[in-house]
Amino acid sequence: xxxxxxxxxxxxxxxxxxxxxxxxxxxxxxxxxxxxxxxxxxxxxxxxxxxxxxxxxxxxxxxxxxxxxxxxxxxxxxxxxxxxxxxxxxxxxxxxxxxxxxxxxxxxxxxxxx
Amino acid sequence: xxxxxxxxxxxxxxxxxxxxxxxxxxxxxxxxxxxxxxxxxxxxxxxxxxxxxxxxxxxxxxxxxxxxxxxxxxxxxxxxxxxxxxxxxxxxxxxxxxxxxxxxxxxxxxxxxxx
Numbered sequence: 001x002x003x004x005x006x007x008x009x010x011x012x013x014x015x016x017x018x019x020x021x022x023x024x025x026x027x028x029x030x031x032x033x034x035x036x037x038x039x040x041x042x043x044x045x046x047x048x049x050x051x052x053x054x055x056x057x058x059x060x061x062x063x064x065x066x067x068x069x070x071x072x073x074x075x076x077x078x079x080x081x082x083x084x085x086x087x088x089x090x091x092x093x094x095x096x097x098x099x100x101x102x103x104x105x106x107x108x109x110x111x112x113x114x
Numbered sequence: 115x116x117x118x119x120x121x122x123x124x125x126x127x128x129x130x131x132x133x134x135x136x137x138x139x140x141x142x143x144x145x146x147x148x149x150x151x152x153x154x155x156x157x158x159x160x161x162x163x164x165x166x167x168x169x170x171x172x173x174x175x176x177x178x179x180x181x182x183x184x185x186x187x188x189x190x191x192x193x194x195x196x197x198x199x200x201x202x203x204x205x206x207x208x209x210x211x212x213x214x215x216x217x218x219x220x221x222x223x224x225x226x227x228x229x
Contacts, residue, residue: 035217043204045157045220047115091156100145100210101172102218104156 002027004094006105013082014113020067021077021108023092031097034068034075039107040088048090051075053097079110087112116141116209118221126227127197134193135224137207142187145210147218148180152203160205163190197228 003026013019025034036048051059051068059066063083067076079086092105117140127133137146146163161169161182169182184190194201207221 043223043225045206047217047219050217100147100162100218101159102157106156
């Protein structure tokens with residue numbers, strides 16, 4: 001069975017600085033997708049970024065980028081120029097290519113200080 | 115993406131009662147899902163709501179406890195039956211297009227407290 005591990009329960013960063021959130025996963029599959037979701041205090045889960053396992057190039061969305069290391073089964077999220085609005089719970093998620101089921105990590109709570 | 119609404123946004127219910135949560139999407143979607151997020155925990159998939167047929171439940175979740183309906187491509191309901199305090203959670207609806215869904219988008223969630 002696939003598992004997703006986020007080893008950092010909490011992280012903090014100063015406004016305008018850069019922070020990296022870690023995620024590792026375990027799978028025997030070769031074709032899958034990885035996601036980072038953001039859940040602010042409002043509870044609304046927001047898709048931040050997506051990475052296809054077959055793509056070697058790391059995904060980027062504005063200030064958000066990932067470091068996808070397939071051999072190491074690592075999928076970290078880098079937030080550049082952090083803003084107060086980035087404060088939230090961040091969840092890493094895995095999905096096999098042939099199913100709909102998302103498997104989530106336990107989350108990392110990010111605090112952003114002015 | 116899609117605009118997803120859930121009703122109610124929160125509720126406090128007594129032990130032994132049932133609550134039905136509604137999920138409405140602003141456009142037709144192939145897939146609808148229900149997740150549970152227990153206090154301070156991650157999200158766990160309860161079931162996939164299938165249009166016109168019975169929902170597909172994940173291990174540990176049963177139809178008698180969590181009956182689901184999906185009468186059309188924009189609407190689904192989840193009922194939490196015979197509630198106990200252990201059912202206190204946030205229940206989230208998500209949707210996707212395609213099968214399997216390339217991306218899933220989540221509703222705002224329903225916070226349920228059972229006393």
